[in-house]
Amino acid sequence: MLSILCAKHLGATGVVATDGDEAVVDAIRTNLFLNGLDVDDTSRIQVRTAALRWGHPIDAATFPEDYGMSVPDVVVGADVTYDKSVIPRLVSTLGEFFYLNPALEALISATIRNEETFETFLNACRRNRFSFEQVDCPPVPEHQQKGPFYPTSTPIQLWRVTRGRYMDDAFSV
Incomplete structure (x- = not known):
């Protein structure tokens, strides 16, 4: 929800929605689709998803x-x-x-x-x-x-x- 808010209403220029659980990352993708943020066109930002496991090196x-x-x-x-x-x-x-x-x-x-x-x-x-x-x-x-x-x-x-x-x-x- 936070990534959707940042992308649609707060003017973020790049958004990556993360979670440590792959099933949650899949659910994020579904929510992005339902909110029209899964497309890549010049009028809207595309929100990317990724697994981010806390405590692991970046x-x-x-x-x-x-x-x-x-x-x-x-x-x-x-x-x-x-x-x-x-x-x-x-x-x-x-x-x-x-x-x-x-x-x-x-x-x-x-x-x-x-x-x-x-x-x-x-x-x-x-x-x-x-x-x-x-x-x-x-x-x-x-x-x-x-x-x-x-x-x-x-x-x-x-x-x-x-x-x-x-x-x-x-x-x-």
Whole structure:
């Protein structure tokens, strides 16, 4: 959904929708087709899909072949801090992206179901000397939402994560 939003409404010039599960990547392809984003014409952006497994090395030499674009300037993640056990691999992958493009900015939308789990993410960012800040993005009351619709009972936070001034070429989680 996030890739569709970026491609159709936010003016992104290149979008790669990823997941670590091939079945989910197939479902993404179906949703792209249903939203008219599977065609390659000059009037619309084509959204590419790829499997991206957190914690696995990202090869700069094959990045354009693997993902159909150059290394991005922005990485957007939605609901990716849901489980403590995945945080080390997520942060490792962010570190790989920062290594490939030190100017990269990651925007992480986090549904805060468990404060301790989210704190694990922030602590891993601190250990890796990433800079991060919460972006002020107050929720729209449900009765005023015009779409996309979302419940406001569970807090959603938006965070900007960057390489950080003092990040070494090596990182740890």
